[in-house]
Amino acid sequence: MCSSGFKAFQSKIVLSVLLRLVCICKREQPIYTTRAHVFQIDRTTKKNWVPASKQAVTVSYFYDSTRNSYRIISVDGSKVIINSTITPNMMFTKTSQKFGQWADSRANTVFGLGFSSEQQLAKFAEKFQEVKEAAKTARDKSQEKVELLSNHSQQESGRETPTGNQASSINGTDDEKIFHVGPETVLLKNENDLLKSAVEQSNSNAKNLETELQTLRENNARLVDALQESSANVESWKKQLSASKEESDTLRAKIADLEVQCNEASQEKQRNAQLGVRVQELEAELNDKEQELENLRKQAETIPILMAECESVTSKLQSAEIKNRELEGRIDVLHLDVDESRQKQGNIKGELKKFMDVLDVKLDELHEFRRGLSRLGADN
Template sequence: MGEIPIYTAKAHVFVIDPVTKKSWVPASKNAIPVNFFYDSSRNTYRIIGVEDSKPVINSTVTPNMAFNKTSTKFGQWADVRANTVYGLGFSSDTLLNKFADQFEDIRERSNKLDVDSLLNQTNGIKLSENATSASMPQKEKDMLLKKEQDEELVSSASDDSRSLSNQSNSEVKYLRMSNDKLKLALAQSSSNAKKWETELQALKNTNARLTTALQESMTNVDQWHRQLSMYKEENEKYKKKCAELETGVSQTKTLSEQNAEMRNEISALRKETSEQAQQYNMLQQRVNVLAVVDAQHGELNVRYQELQKENKLLKDEITRLENAVDASEKASSKRRLEAQACLGRLADKLTDVTEITQKLQETL
């Protein structure tokens, strides 16, 4: 059925210095999970701790073990089979007390299992004597056969000498009791050897399973590291894109502000053009009045016509500039300068028209 996890606690692991037997040596770099397992196939409890696929603790709980709390956050126990002493450092006294209570509970369970196993062995000794003798080595069989022969010789001698004293009878009884004890010890030794062999094989199987599980865990960790690197690269790409988008947004905002300024300038230019158009209408009316004296002032009229043509060209130029500003806001600055130049020229021409008008008035 395998091993069943019972309890887990996180602690720093230490072992006693094998040379001095006084100081502690760290067995783990960091705090690691320390687990209690129950092996139902062997009726045993174990304490397992693993760090970086390396077993740090592998201790089988026995009834004679004891967990001693040496401080508020540190405890220890001795493992005779591993020939060492384990120490655990916890982050709080609460975790230490919980682990100590769990250790005591597991020790009592192990003691109960051993008592039950001993009773079963005692009840099954007589039934297993024949099977045990069949599985004994040849040397042990010869020794047992010799002892049985000695027992038979003692028995026959006692039959032939029934008149011996009570002291001889007590010696025979003692020999029989010693023979029974030897048989019992031999049966128990053979049973324990089989049990230890089974336990060793189970330990090997468990270690193989743990090694396989740790290898799979390391493979998963490598895969997670690769995925984390990919996620980091994608995150950097997304950050760069966000920065570019933020730059684009700021540029768009700047362009919007420039467009608003250009629109305001265009509105001002249109207003100025409207005022100049009104002035032009007034001038045109005056020119119509002066057309009566056109014959007398031919040169002035020719000059006025030239100015009128130039004014028309300037109006066309202004209209073209306005259309160009609406089509391309990026070139509005240059167009504004050209419009201002045209307006300056128009102002000069209007000044000339004003002078001509004055001269006409003086002539009239």
């Protein structure tokens, strides 16, 4: 009897250990994984983005079954660059065709993700909305549980209060006893009904527990067999584990080489893009030079016409110069004539002045003669 009880106890311990191992393994599992460039907002300026990873890293959604919570986790080597617990109040915003961001008040920062395509960004945003709704549902369920527990505690406290009233009524007067007899019997009847229903429920639960206990015993036996078989296969598992470790090391080395090649390929793509832009600029410059050359050709076609016009203008200019010289000669002659006329005019002015002086003298003489005649007439 003791040996059987000890074996049952041992099997229960083994079952509990296995269940704990299963819970630890299944506690937090990735539900969605993608790759993106991770950024964080500059905490000083709150405007500029600071790259948290030098290249695209793995970004995953994780679900914690024990805490019933969701997180976004990203690891770059041995450094955790994102550890954000999703709450129903969070909002994922698409700021461009390939970039999105969300704010984490617990981490006091804003995370940004740059994707290589619009489809990846849309899938990540859709998954963010789903996880946020699931977090909201989990929060509502926890609140409902808290409310049920509080209501149950209130009901228990409410059930205890009638007993106090009953004691007070028993210790009171005869009138109070008569007054409280009816409600107490009703309460006792109700409690009796509740107790009956609880006993029936407990009986049904006991039967269910017996069936569950039987199934647990069967599962326990199976787990014991599986544990014995697993202990027998530990050595083979160890060998497989060492082989898988070596294979994983080789795969990691290959992944590192592939990442280096991808980086080189991305750099070559950037260089090719820059060269393509430069080629387009040179083609545009070549088109401009060809247009200028065409314009120069058209201008060269008009050069003979311009030369003929220039020759005609030169001949006209020569004839104009000759006429100008002739006019200058005429002007010199006219200057001489003007000087002579000025000199003659001066001589005429001098002669006129002399004549005027003589005329003034004659006029004075005439005045004197007139005065003499007027005197003679007065004397006569």
